[in-house]
Every structure is written in structure tokens, then in C-alpha cells.
Amino acid sequence: MYWCHEKHGDYSVKSAYKLLQVQKSYWRRSDSNSLWSKIWRIKAPAKQKGVEVDPMCPVCKREPETIDHVFSHCSVAVQCWQMARNELVWNKKACRLYVIVDNAKQYLEQWRYAQRKVSYSMFPQSVEGDGEVSWVKPQESEIKVYVDAALFEEFNASGIGLVVRDSEGEMIMAKTICIKETLDPEMAEVIAIKEALSWTEKLPWQHITVESDCLLVVQSIRSKTPMLSLFGRMVKECRRLLQEQNTVSLSFIKRSANMVAHELARASYFFPDREFDRRSVPIEVDVALKADLC
CATH class of the missing domain: 3.30.420.10 (Ribonuclease H-like superfamily/Ribonuclease H)
Structure with missing residues (x-):
């Protein structure tokens, strides 16, 4: 037997919670959904909504997650731009926009993988x-x-x-x-x-x-x-x-x-x-x- 909602087949509370949320969504009334949508659209700090959110960038954990930081200063963004620059300067190859986007997705995939329950320590x-x-x-x-x-x-x-x-x-x-x-x-x-x-x-x-x-x-x-x-x-x-x-x-x-x-x-x-x-x-x-x- 295995738990089909995790890649590794082991049961986790996180995946069970997600499953319950999906199942519950089928029983919510439309007016209830509308009410919660309005509540979550209120322009209030996350803490006032009952959710603690760390303002620091979740990727580099060094600076607040502002738009400027995400696109210009975050270490992942810097790596993407540096790679594009180095390809042009050293290899005389201009990186197309989709290559830069693909690299950003690749770095993001690696970061997400590092946050998963199955950590890198399990692998060579x-x-x-x-x-x-x-x-x-x-x-x-x-x-x-x-x-x-x-x-x-x-x-x-x-x-x-x-x-x-x-x-x-x-x-x-x-x-x-x-x-x-x-x-x-x-x-x-x-x-x-x-x-x-x-x-x-x-x-x-x-x-x-x-x-x-x-x-x-x-x-x-x-x-x-x-x-x-x-x-x-x-x-x-x-x-x-x-x-x-x-x-x-x-x-x-x-x-x-x-x-x-x-x-x-x-x-x-x-x-x-x-x-x-x-x-x-x-x-x-x-x-x-x-x-x-x-």
C-alpha cells in the first residue's frame, strides 16, 4: 500500500490536509465562497487576517520581499541576469527571453524541491x-x-x-x-x-x-x-x-x-x-x- 498524494508514497499530514481542503470545497455554498473572497481581499496586514507572514524573501531570506527585490536583488534573480550577461560577454551568445525565463523556472524548481519533506539528504x-x-x-x-x-x-x-x-x-x-x-x-x-x-x-x-x-x-x-x-x-x-x-x-x-x-x-x-x-x-x-x- 502507498499514499498516492505524495511522490514518495508515504503519508504526510500536509498532503492529507490539502486533500481535505479540496474535498471540503465541493460542499461550500457559493454565498460562503463569496464572503470569504471579500474577507481575503481586505487591504489589511496579513497578521490582522489571522495569518503570520514573514516579510522576508522566502528564497534568499536576506531582504524584504519587495517587487524591486524579487526582480533585481534576490540571489536567484541575480543568477539569472548574470548568466545572460556572461553568455553574451564570454560566449558571444545573446540569451533569448525564453531562455532567461526557463532558467528562472529551473532555479525556482530547485528551491521548491529543497523545501519539500523529502530533503536532498536522502539523495546522493x-x-x-x-x-x-x-x-x-x-x-x-x-x-x-x-x-x-x-x-x-x-x-x-x-x-x-x-x-x-x-x-x-x-x-x-x-x-x-x-x-x-x-x-x-x-x-x-x-x-x-x-x-x-x-x-x-x-x-x-x-x-x-x-x-x-x-x-x-x-x-x-x-x-x-x-x-x-x-x-x-x-x-x-x-x-x-x-x-x-x-x-x-x-x-x-x-x-x-x-x-x-x-x-x-x-x-x-x-x-x-x-x-x-x-x-x-x-x-x-x-x-x-x-x-x-x-
């Missing part, structure tokens, strides 16, 4: 090669399989993009998978890695690195922590596939280093369950490939 520390910000070519005689997932809530679907690249940086092949269900983000990412590891079994190369930009999933797969949930079952399957392929490894990279797979995953709903060569990839993927090689 980062290994050499983790956390690349810019795309890096595979070594000679090695290939890399880049993995990403995307959600299409408006279509009730999820998509996966898998891209194989050689030591020259050229795309050898790629494929999309479309799932007719809106999955949880981490579930979509772990299924994407499982599909990549199943695919590598059939590839002719020996030394293969699978790279994903979802830190939570990569750390979960590396861990030996048992998980009884559906997410945990997928993690267990990924561990098994990695064990059976001793020349295949798994690495974590930042979103900015995974833009080709990211764009392919975003295109997977419109190009479902297809395989591509370099000449047939969607235009967005082609643009991302060229940007990596500049």
Missing part, C-alpha cells in the same frame, strides 16, 4: 559533470541522449522529446512520444528518462550519457531510497535499466543546456510518436540546434 550528492549551464559536446566515441517532457493541459496530454547527438554536436536522430493524459511534471520527466533508457538498449553505441534537466528525478533515480508510489515504480524501472546497461550513465543539466530536447518536447503534441533525422526536425528544434553550434 551531485556527481562530476552535473549542472552544465551551456550545451557541451559529447566526448569522442561517446553519444548523448537529451531528454525533456512537456505538458499540454489544454489538450489533456503530455509529450516527450528525445535527441541523440554525437561528439561533433550533430543530431543523429530524435523522436517524440505523445501521451494522452496530463501527467504530474515529475511523472512526465521520469517516464521520459525511462523511455530514453529503453531506447538506448537498442542503439548501436557503447558509451552513452542520458541528460535531463529535472534535478528531482535524476537525484531520485540515483538514490537507493525505496518509494512505493507510482512515481517510485517508474524510478525503480529506471534504476533497473541503468544497472543492466553498465556503459550508460545519467546526468543532470540546466534547462539552458537542454534547449533542443525542450523544443522537441514542446512540439511533440503536433508531431506525435515520430522519429526525425537532421533534415526533418521541426523548425524550433532546428533553430535550437544551430544556436548550440554557434
Whole structure:
């Protein structure tokens, strides 16, 4: 048995409380909802509403969480802007707006993960090669399989993009998978890695690195922590596939280093369950490939 409202399958008071709130919401009268909406819109300090809110920024915990701080002074915001500046100054690459936004989301995901009940201490520390910000070519005689997932809530679907690249940086092949269900983000990412590891079994190369930009999933797969949930079952399957392929490894990279797979995953709903060569990839993927090689 497992508790389906937590990734790790263990019961927690927090998830049970959330579930009760959702269930209660079905029994509230519309006039009651309207009353509470008006109460919460009152322009009063949070303490007067009965909720203690720390005015300090919850990310860096150094300064009050003002708009100026959030966008200009917070350490996470500064990292995003510095990365964009460094790419331009040192690598002569201008970061597109969506790359900066994706990096901000990545930093936010890591911060949220750090606040979760399942702490980093349960998982192995980062290994050499983790956390690349810019795309890096595979070594000679090695290939890399880049993995990403995307959600299409408006279509009730999820998509996966898998891209194989050689030591020259050229795309050898790629494929999309479309799932007719809106999955949880981490579930979509772990299924994407499982599909990549199943695919590598059939590839002719020996030394293969699978790279994903979802830190939570990569750390979960590396861990030996048992998980009884559906997410945990997928993690267990990924561990098994990695064990059976001793020349295949798994690495974590930042979103900015995974833009080709990211764009392919975003295109997977419109190009479902297809395989591509370099000449047939969607235009967005082609643009991302060229940007990596500049």
C-alpha cells in the first residue's frame, strides 16, 4: 500500500490536509465562497487576517520581499541576469527571453524541491559533470541522449522529446512520444528518462550519457531510497535499466543546456510518436540546434 498524494508514497499530514481542503470545497455554498473572497481581499496586514507572514524573501531570506527585490536583488534573480550577461560577454551568445525565463523556472524548481519533506539528504550528492549551464559536446566515441517532457493541459496530454547527438554536436536522430493524459511534471520527466533508457538498449553505441534537466528525478533515480508510489515504480524501472546497461550513465543539466530536447518536447503534441533525422526536425528544434553550434 502507498499514499498516492505524495511522490514518495508515504503519508504526510500536509498532503492529507490539502486533500481535505479540496474535498471540503465541493460542499461550500457559493454565498460562503463569496464572503470569504471579500474577507481575503481586505487591504489589511496579513497578521490582522489571522495569518503570520514573514516579510522576508522566502528564497534568499536576506531582504524584504519587495517587487524591486524579487526582480533585481534576490540571489536567484541575480543568477539569472548574470548568466545572460556572461553568455553574451564570454560566449558571444545573446540569451533569448525564453531562455532567461526557463532558467528562472529551473532555479525556482530547485528551491521548491529543497523545501519539500523529502530533503536532498536522502539523495546522493551531485556527481562530476552535473549542472552544465551551456550545451557541451559529447566526448569522442561517446553519444548523448537529451531528454525533456512537456505538458499540454489544454489538450489533456503530455509529450516527450528525445535527441541523440554525437561528439561533433550533430543530431543523429530524435523522436517524440505523445501521451494522452496530463501527467504530474515529475511523472512526465521520469517516464521520459525511462523511455530514453529503453531506447538506448537498442542503439548501436557503447558509451552513452542520458541528460535531463529535472534535478528531482535524476537525484531520485540515483538514490537507493525505496518509494512505493507510482512515481517510485517508474524510478525503480529506471534504476533497473541503468544497472543492466553498465556503459550508460545519467546526468543532470540546466534547462539552458537542454534547449533542443525542450523544443522537441514542446512540439511533440503536433508531431506525435515520430522519429526525425537532421533534415526533418521541426523548425524550433532546428533553430535550437544551430544556436548550440554557434
